[in-house]
Amino acid sequence: xxxxxxxxxxxxxxxxxxxxxxxxxxxxxxxxxxxxxxxxxxxxxxxxxxxxxxxxxxxxxxxxxxxxxxxxxxxxxxxxxxxxxxxxxxxxxxxxxxxxxxxxxxxxxxxxxxxxxxxxxxxxxxxxxxxxxxxxxxxxxxxxxxxxxxxxxxxxxxxxxxxxxxxxxxxxxxxxxxxxxxxxxxxxxxxxxxxxxxxxxxxxxxxxxxxxxxxxxxxxxxxxxxxxxxxxxx
Amino acid sequence: xxxxxxxxxxxxxxxxxxxxxxxxxxxxxxxxxxxxxxxxxxxxxxxxxxxxxxxxxxxxxxxxxxxxxxxxxxxxxxxxxxxxxxxxxxxxxxxxxxxxxxxxxxxxxxxxxxxxxxxxxxxxxxxxxxxxxxxxxxxxxxxxxxxxxxxxxxxxxxxxxxxxxxxxxxxxxxxxxxxxxxxxxxxxxxxxxxxxxxxxxxxxxxxxxxxxxxxxxxxxxxxxxxxxxxxxxx
DNA sequence: ACTTTCGCAGTTGTATACAAATTGGTGAGC
DNA sequence: GCTCACCAATTTGTATACAACTGCGAAAGT
Numbered sequence: 001x002x003x004x005x006x007x008x009x010x011x012x013x014x015x016x017x018x019x020x021x022x023x024x025x026x027x028x029x030x031x032x033x034x035x036x037x038x039x040x041x042x043x044x045x046x047x048x049x050x051x052x053x054x055x056x057x058x059x060x061x062x063x064x065x066x067x068x069x070x071x072x073x074x075x076x077x078x079x080x081x082x083x084x085x086x087x088x089x090x091x092x093x094x095x096x097x098x099x100x101x102x103x104x105x106x107x108x109x110x111x112x113x114x115x116x117x118x119x120x121x122x123x124x125x126x127x128x129x130x131x132x133x134x135x136x137x138x139x140x141x142x143x144x145x146x147x148x149x150x151x152x153x154x155x156x157x158x159x160x161x162x163x164x165x166x167x168x169x170x171x172x173x174x175x176x177x178x179x180x181x182x183x184x185x186x187x188x189x190x191x192x193x194x195x196x197x198x199x200x201x202x203x204x205x206x207x208x209x210x211x212x213x214x215x216x217x218x219x220x221x222x223x224x225x226x227x228x229x230x231x232x233x234x
Numbered sequence: 235x236x237x238x239x240x241x242x243x244x245x246x247x248x249x250x251x252x253x254x255x256x257x258x259x260x261x262x263x264x265x266x267x268x269x270x271x272x273x274x275x276x277x278x279x280x281x282x283x284x285x286x287x288x289x290x291x292x293x294x295x296x297x298x299x300x301x302x303x304x305x306x307x308x309x310x311x312x313x314x315x316x317x318x319x320x321x322x323x324x325x326x327x328x329x330x331x332x333x334x335x336x337x338x339x340x341x342x343x344x345x346x347x348x349x350x351x352x353x354x355x356x357x358x359x360x361x362x363x364x365x366x367x368x369x370x371x372x373x374x375x376x377x378x379x380x381x382x383x384x385x386x387x388x389x390x391x392x393x394x395x396x397x398x399x400x401x402x403x404x405x406x407x408x409x410x411x412x413x414x415x416x417x418x419x420x421x422x423x424x425x426x427x428x429x430x431x432x433x434x435x436x437x438x439x440x441x442x443x444x445x446x447x448x449x450x451x452x453x454x455x456x457x458x459x460x461x462x463x464x465x466x467x468x
Numbered sequence: 469a470c471t472t473t474c475g476c477a478g479t480t481g482t483a484t485a486c487a488a489a490t491t492g493g494t495g496a497g498c
Numbered sequence: 499g500c501t502c503a504c505c506a507a508t509t510t511g512t513a514t515a516c517a518a519c520t521g522c523g524a525a526a527g528t
Contacts, residue, residue: 047483069489084382148318281513303519
């Protein structure tokens, strides 16, 4: 059996999809932003047709919303609506260590060490966008701890549905930097706890650790958002 | 706020999608079957363009596989590969009763009674295709027991990824009718247990019941499939 | 007889012209 | 000055012509 031809059409499709998804989740395209198919077609040196396939998928996943005659708009996100996605993510986090766990190899451990270094550097510099990127990379590394592919796909999908909310919420606050510091510190603890669990060769413990951190991180966010909304009303 | 315009383009898209998905899962389009975009376009009185959007989604979900220059082919299914999806479905079954449970209204109970009648009738007639349809309807009713929409979406998606396997596996056996009878009886018990759990107003019990039945039903299938493979080798 | 090459038929992928829908503004009417 | 109707610009949705690719078979060469 030879290599799969890799069908560069499909490869390009995946590349554009990943690119746009990342832009949306890092708020390069903030909620409400209108994307023009023709602009994207020009940027990626193609026609509207392949672009439309990418946009259709992003729409199916809830990141975009196309309206005939108007445009393709980045969806807005509301923390109350997203709380359901979080509830589910919290449950799935535990499954990652339970369903077909994959002991990490040395390459993976090395990547983890690198990330820890990036995190330490981040703790002193406090760059929100860089935090979001690190968080994303860490998540995708964690996914490699399970060989259950549907679980990986679904977890990733839900991750990208929720991850924008932190950046968006925090950017509205004046104590933005305080929130970020708190979050980076919490993330640092999560990485440390995950590494300890991995070292003790207990992947289900990784699940418990991540579940706990996801829960606290979400309720912290929820509390902030609600206090903000209350302040708006008054 | 008035009614959403319902954008009949999107409604048609959803309709065609649901139609083709059902055909694939009832084996009207068996694994390996080649679909021609132009035929489908003609059947649904449209052009290839909207059809291609539907096919792209079915491909993303693993039910189809498009190859440039060859055709769009219904994917084959292998029970060993699908066991991962089953593992996940088993875990999610329990969540349906746990995350935002929705007490069933009278209309839903009536539908359940109707299904029970269909099931009883089925037990005497033994029609595999009708069994698959009833199973599908029952599953979609169960989904209404949770208001957690992402959980609903994901559970549905995984259901349609796995449901063909029973029909496909069973149809290869000469004791096909025995298998079907066994399966219908098991399904009948599942419905009864679910209704008992609902009557006692304990939706998390529904989850446990369904988890248990899904587990046994899958291992039964797995055992059959493996004994068959072994017989092939000898 | 076997192998290899070439070409044709058939299908999906891409580009593009056109249709349909919405928005915003402009001007007539009051 | 205000309202309403209508038109034009803009953008997504659809249809279709064409390009790219694959598989198969025929035919030529050995």
